[in-house]
Amino acid sequence: MLQQSFALLxxxxxxxxxxxxxxxxxxxxxxxxxxxxxxxxxALAVIFLKTIDKVVASLGFSGSGINFLLYIxxxxxxxxIFKMRLKMVKIEKNITDITREVALKK
Numbered sequence: 001m002l003q004q005s006f007a008l009l010x011x012x013x014x015x016x017x018x019x020x021x022x023x024x025x026x027x028x029x030x031x032x033x034x035x036x037x038x039x040x041x042x043a044l045a046v047i048f049l050k051t052i053d054k055v056v057a058s059l060g061f062s063g064s065g066i067n068f069l070l071y072i073x074x075x076x077x078x079x080x081i082f083k084m085r086l087k088m089v090k091i092e093k094n095i096t097d098i099t100r101e102v103a104l105k106k
Contacts (some may be wrong), residue, residue, distance in 0.1 A: 007046045015039050045069055 018039065022032045045052065052065030061068060 004046050004049065008043060009038050011043045011046070 015036070018027075018032065018035050021027050022029075027035075049065055052069065054065075056063070056065045056068045
């Protein structure tokens with residue numbers, strides 16, 4: 001129970017930071033919606049951890065629900081890293097093209 005309370009306190013801190021950044025217009029509406037959904041889902045996962053444990057066990061997985069959530073989180077992070085890498089390659093290509101055009105004009 002103490003760990004859940006601590007986790008919810010940390011999530012509440014991140015939610016307040018998120019809303020403060022939105023008020024200062026440091027992040028867009030879409031970013032705010034994404035991170036708000038992420039932190040709300042994280043809070044729900046913490047609150048319903050016992051239920052998640054039961055569902056994971058009924059699906060035949062050994063281990064607790066928190067381990068299952070950790071595995072899902074790692075997969076999502078790798079997906080985002082992959083998407084970010086693709087975006088960086090595209091940006092690098094655009095920079096190369098622009099640099100080439102500027103060099104040819106001079």
